[in-house]
Amino acid sequence: MAATETQVPGISRREFLYYIWTASIALYLAEFTGLALWFAIPRIRDGEFGGVFNVLPDKIPGVNEPPVDNAEGRFWLVNLDTTDPTGIERMYQASDELGEITGVAAIYKVCTHLGCIYKWNDASNRFECPCHGSKYRLDGRRIQSPAPRSLDRFSVTLNFTDGTSESSGTDELGQFLPVQLNGRTVESMQVDTGSQKKGVELTLLQDLV
Ligand code: FES
Known part of the structure; x- marks a missing residue:
């Protein structure tokens, strides 16, 4: 007999897991992009000071x-x-x-x-x-x-x-x-x-x- 899908009020269990998965991927991509920018952007730019x-x-x-x-x-x-x-x-x-x-x-x-x-x-x-x-x-x-x-x-x-x-x-x-x-x-x-x-x-x- 097919298992019945657990219901979370408002959304199905499958939808709930889909949202969690999407949010995890988005978080991972944001962290990766932030890290890449941190390495790519010079910490100090030429000509910021002089004297x-x-x-x-x-x-x-x-x-x-x-x-x-x-x-x-x-x-x-x-x-x-x-x-x-x-x-x-x-x-x-x-x-x-x-x-x-x-x-x-x-x-x-x-x-x-x-x-x-x-x-x-x-x-x-x-x-x-x-x-x-x-x-x-x-x-x-x-x-x-x-x-x-x-x-x-x-x-x-x-x-x-x-x-x-x-x-x-x-x-x-x-x-x-x-x-x-x-x-x-x-x-x-x-x-x-x-x-x-x-x-x-x-x-x-x-x-x-
Ligand atoms: S080796 Fe990359 S900033 Fe120094």
């Missing part, structure tokens, strides 16, 4: 030491030297880099993939992005994708105790170069976050080893 930040000289890290965070200016300060064995696991020379990399640079704290805030990882000696796993060397060069290019940099001006001062030059690819110390002592320093230059698309460092 010159005065930085105390003692905020410049030692050669190849871990970077120093400037939270207000949204940059990391690094002091690089591929010729110095100190901390060379953080700033090693890659096989496609002919010249030495030396000097002080300011690196924008936003990942070049989709704009997440990446962090320095003391254990791995890398900048690492928590969103999709991009990794960068101490100077911001890409080690691992999905980041499409190296980290962006800001212009740095160093004023020395001998009365000289020097600002970031640019290389042939248009990226800001680190400012060399050449044994001079820094008296004061400015980082211009209004002068952002995009990181370049060099070979992934992981593909060179």
Whole structure:
């Protein structure tokens, strides 16, 4: 004998289950879409801020030491030297880099993939992005994708105790170069976050080893 359908006042059991099923699918799709948008929309957009930040000289890290965070200016300060064995696991020379990399640079704290805030990882000696796993060397060069290019940099001006001062030059690819110390002592320093230059698309460092 065919089973009689249980009746819920106003709607049948079959209709009730259909509505529940439809609502579940709609909820799942809404969550999926929300998650996709969360990943796709940059956390911070380029050009939201800009200005010159005065930085105390003692905020410049030692050669190849871990970077120093400037939270207000949204940059990391690094002091690089591929010729110095100190901390060379953080700033090693890659096989496609002919010249030495030396000097002080300011690196924008936003990942070049989709704009997440990446962090320095003391254990791995890398900048690492928590969103999709991009990794960068101490100077911001890409080690691992999905980041499409190296980290962006800001212009740095160093004023020395001998009365000289020097600002970031640019290389042939248009990226800001680190400012060399050449044994001079820094008296004061400015980082211009209004002068952002995009990181370049060099070979992934992981593909060179
Ligand atoms: S935002 Fe995707 S790896 Fe950083």
